[in-house]
Amino acid sequence: MKYDRILIRYGEMTTKGKNRNVFVRRLKQNIARKLRAFPRIQIEYMRDRMYILLNGEPHEPIIDKLKTVFGIHSFSLAMKCENDLAAIKETALAAVRQLPHNGKTFKVSARRVNKQFPYRSDELNHEIGAHILRQTDGLTVNVREPDIDVRVEVRQDGTYVTCRDIFGAGGLPVGTSGKAMLMLSGGIDSPVAGYLAMKRGLEIEAVHFFSPPYTSERAKQKVIDLVRKLTVYGGTIKLHIVPFTEVQQAIYQGVPNEYSLISTRRAMLAITDALRRRHRALAIVTGESLGQVASQTLESMYVINEVTNTPILRPLVSMDKLEIIELAKQIGTHDISILPYEDCCTIFTPRAPKTKPKKEKVFHYESQLDLAPLLEKAVNDTETLVIDEETGQGDEFAELF
Amino acid sequence: MIYLDNSATTKPFPEAIDSFVAVASGYFANPSSLHGLGMKAERLLAQAREQVAAMLRVKPGEIVFTSGGTEANNLAIKGVAWQYRQRGRHIITTEIEHPSVAEPCRQLEELGFEVTYLPVDRDGRVSAKQVERALRDDTILVSVMHVNNEVGTVQPIEEIGALLARYPKTLFHVDRVQGICKVPLDLQRAGVDLCTISAHKFHGLRGAGALYVREGVRLMPLLAGGGQEMRLRSGTENVAAIVAMAKALRLAMERYERDIGRLKELKDKWLEALAAVPDIAINTPRDGAAPHIINFSLKPGLKPEVFVHELEKSGVYVSTTSACSSKKKAPSKTLLAMGLGEDRAERGIRISLSFDNTQEEIAPAVAAIRQAIKTLSEVTG
Numbered sequence: 001m002k003y004d005r006i007l008i009r010y011g012e013m014t015t016k017g018k019n020r021n022v023f024v025r026r027l028k029q030n031i032a033r034k035l036r037a038f039p040r041i042q043i044e045y046m047r048d049r050m051y052i053l054l055n056g057e058p059h060e061p062i063i064d065k066l067k068t069v070f071g072i073h074s075f076s077l078a079m080k081c082e083n084d085l086a087a088i089k090e091t092a093l094a095a096v097r098q099l100p101h102n103g104k105t106f107k108v109s110a111r112r113v114n115k116q117f118p119y120r121s122d123e124l125n126h127e128i129g130a131h132i133l134r135q136t137d138g139l140t141v142n143v144r145e146p147d148i149d150v151r152v153e154v155r156q157d158g159t160y161v162t163c164r165d166i167f168g169a170g171g172l173p174v175g176t177s178g179k180a181m182l183m184l185s186g187g188i189d190s191p192v193a194g195y196l197a198m199k200r201g202l203e204i205e206a207v208h209f210f211s212p213p214y215t216s217e218r219a220k221q222k223v224i225d226l227v228r229k230l231t232v233y234g235g236t237i238k239l240h241i242v243p244f245t246e247v248q249q250a251i252y253q254g255v256p257n258e259y260s261l262i263s264t265r266r267a268m269l270a271i272t273d274a275l276r277r278r279h280r281a282l283a284i285v286t287g288e289s290l291g292q293v294a295s296q297t298l299e300s301m302y303v304i305n306e307v308t309n310t311p312i313l314r315p316l317v318s319m320d321k322l323e324i325i326e327l328a329k330q331i332g333t334h335d336i337s338i339l340p341y342e343d344c345c346t347i348f349t350p351r352a353p354k355t356k357p358k359k360e361k362v363f364h365y366e367s368q369l370d371l372a373p374l375l376e377k378a379v380n381d382t383e384t385l386v387i388d389e390e391t392g393q394g395d396e397f398a399e400l401f
Numbered sequence: 402m403i404y405l406d407n408s409a410t411t412k413p414f415p416e417a418i419d420s421f422v423a424v425a426s427g428y429f430a431n432p433s434s435l436h437g438l439g440m441k442a443e444r445l446l447a448q449a450r451e452q453v454a455a456m457l458r459v460k461p462g463e464i465v466f467t468s469g470g471t472e473a474n475n476l477a478i479k480g481v482a483w484q485y486r487q488r489g490r491h492i493i494t495t496e497i498e499h500p501s502v503a504e505p506c507r508q509l510e511e512l513g514f515e516v517t518y519l520p521v522d523r524d525g526r527v528s529a530k531q532v533e534r535a536l537r538d539d540t541i542l543v544s545v546m547h548v549n550n551e552v553g554t555v556q557p558i559e560e561i562g563a564l565l566a567r568y569p570k571t572l573f574h575v576d577r578v579q580g581i582c583k584v585p586l587d588l589q590r591a592g593v594d595l596c597t598i599s600a601h602k603f604h605g606l607r608g609a610g611a612l613y614v615r616e617g618v619r620l621m622p623l624l625a626g627g628g629q630e631m632r633l634r635s636g637t638e639n640v641a642a643i644v645a646m647a648k649a650l651r652l653a654m655e656r657y658e659r660d661i662g663r664l665k666e667l668k669d670k671w672l673e674a675l676a677a678v679p680d681i682a683i684n685t686p687r688d689g690a691a692p693h694i695i696n697f698s699l700k701p702g703l704k705p706e707v708f709v710h711e712l713e714k715s716g717v718y719v720s721t722t723s724a725c726s727s728k729k730k731a732p733s734k735t736l737l738a739m740g741l742g743e744d745r746a747e748r749g750i751r752i753s754l755s756f757d758n759t760q761e762e763i764a765p766a767v768a769a770i771r772q773a774i775k776t777l778s779e780v781t782g
Contacts, residue, residue: 400424401449
């Protein structure tokens with residue numbers, strides 16, 4: 001007897017009342033997409049849990065993939081048998097035997113959801129526990145802190161045995177909270193912000209500002225690679241690459257040095273907001289955290305934010321740099337982010353940018369320029385790439401591998 | 402032609418050769434060059450690294466490309482020795498390692514390191530117990546091969562790894578050149594810190610190999626220079642051979658999934674057929690051996706080199722022990738270590754299979770073997 005299914009417990013969406021069905025269906029869809037490479041699996045879902053029937057597919061790679069799906073609280077390898085005491089005992093024993101158990105302790109936690117079943121939970125605990133003890137060597141009982149917790153659930157449709165819970169990614173299924181645009185620079189912060197936004201169920205489209213020849217193809221490739229890392233969690237993601245050279249040059253020439261950074265950021269936000277309207281998103285996500293650099297003081301944020309009243313979500317606002325780096329390492333974006341290519345924020349950087357810019361001054365300088373047509377042109381010339389977890393590399397090299 | 406020398410070199414997959422040609426002609430630029438062509442070469446290298454890492458179920462940053470198995474083994478052993486020489490100067494390995502492990506160990510002995518060479522049992526296997534007994538406070542490295550290249554014995558890597566998990570100061574290197582795509586091994590679960598593979602043993606091309614270096618393990622580079630390969634292996638990367646290796650690894654893994662049952666069956670059929678041949682003695686152990694290597698000894702009086710050439714006349718290609726040492730007239734190190742005696746160790750013949758060999762080859766090949774033995778017995782007899 002082998003583990004034949006994976007039991008999935010939902011995250012906080014169990015609290016979602018009437019909408020729950022929408023959440024569960026979306027989760028099922030996200031899992032199905034994630035497990036496309038395993039055609040034999042079947043997914044069954046009910047109100048409070050989901051089962052992946054393995055049908056002979058290997059469970060290890062599937063477990064790895066499930067860890068990246070938002071909306072899963074935890075999951076376990078499970079075996080199912082009919083509601084018959086002898087069958088349950090054998091199944092529980094088989095479940096334990098598949099784990100390293102020599103020298104370990106265990107307990108049985110039976111739950112009788114189906115009250116028609118003739119044995120009470122404590123009777124089940126006793127019967128199953130005794131059977132496992134008799135049939136194994138080197139395993140002892142510890143009901144307080146067992147190494148192996150053999151969970152037996154007698155339900156209407158059969159009995160399920162699981163031994164080990166694996167934590168999922170938590171959060172809400174991607175796509176259940178709507179869509180937002182992610183301003184993605186290539187640094188450490190913005191990919192982490194995108195990850196956290198997706199964790200709260202947002203679907204994201206990334207926006208990157210590209211200023212050739214000041215920024216290189218490698219910098220662009222870096223952003224494509226970052227988006228590809230995010231697709232592990234979010235599925236297919238659109239990446240909008242905005243040609244930004246002309247806007248940057250105009251600002252550089254027309255705005256005094258210490259204010260050029262603020263104006264640049266305002267232009268970026270305005271363009272992102274225009275793209276947001278076109279692509280029907282309802283919010284903008286940024287990797288800003290308070291007080292790190294000149295453009296992220298509260299005064300700067302206030303002046304930059306003035307461009308739009310679209311909600312701007314800043315998932316990192318309360319995090320320390322070290323926490324952000326830790327998360328970036330976890331999701332695999334850190335090593336890409338630290339590659340040393342110039343991005344549009346690092347060129348044209350004034351030596352001493354204003355940390356407390358005045359709104360009136362910014363308005364004044366910008367009124368001298370005619371930026372609007374340049375912004376519109378940048379939006380119109382934006383190139384959109386669709387990046388998928390598997391084909392993210394682009395097909396140019398596909399045949400070589 | 403019946404090619405039975407796959408542990409020396411496998412025939413490259415045509416697809417791997419295609420990749421090599423396409424990359425060498427279309428993406429010839431230096432991956433370190435700033436321009437677009439250089440970037441493409443760099444992308445190819447990055448993608449190859451990701452693919453190799455995914456196949457081994459490790460992280461891309463843990464794969465260092467080398468020129469092959471010998472370099473990877475040297476980098477692992479000398480790299481650890483130099484990096485951690487202040488921590489200790491004792492290394493444990495086995496008596497049956499490939500020369501690319503054994504010789505670096507000897508070089509290190511000359512430089513003041515101490516090396517314990519563990520003996521093997523009758524089946525050519527060491528045990529975790531032996532490793533445990535040999536461990537000392539100053540042991541910095543244990544290097545044990547996954548599959549022996551001469552007789553095919555599989556070593557208890559998981560058990561040794563589990564043992565070494567309790568010794569955080571001791572690193573664990575596994576030469577997996579013969580094991581890859583033939584005998585499964587989960588590097589992370591087995592607690593392996595360093596692991597060597599070589600492209601031309603899984604239908605890639607020569608000139609490419611890789612060393613897995615677990616995150617957190619530091620090595621002193623053998624080759625200093627431009628800082629390529631995360632500073633561990635300077636020298637302009639052999640992008641074409643590396644891409645071809647990534648492709649070959651994927652295809653070979655697919656072949657493993659599809660054909661491993663068939664290969665095991667094929668080896669059993671071979672053993673059955675060879676059992677009926679008089680005047681030879683099988684050296685490969687019955688149990689716990691890889692599915693592609695069969696070693697046997699000829700009866701006294703028959704010279705293995707002459708036997709190889711005699712077989713070649715019938716289009717059957719085999720080795721005397723391992724190809725690397727077959728030019729030297731020396732008894733097989735592995736057979737000696739297994740306690741089979743000098744006499745038998747001098748007359749070892751190795752048949753090594755790939756997923757491309759078929760059962761139809763057995764009858765004609767065994768007939769040729771019988772004929773060669775007969776011919777040579779008459780000449781020398």
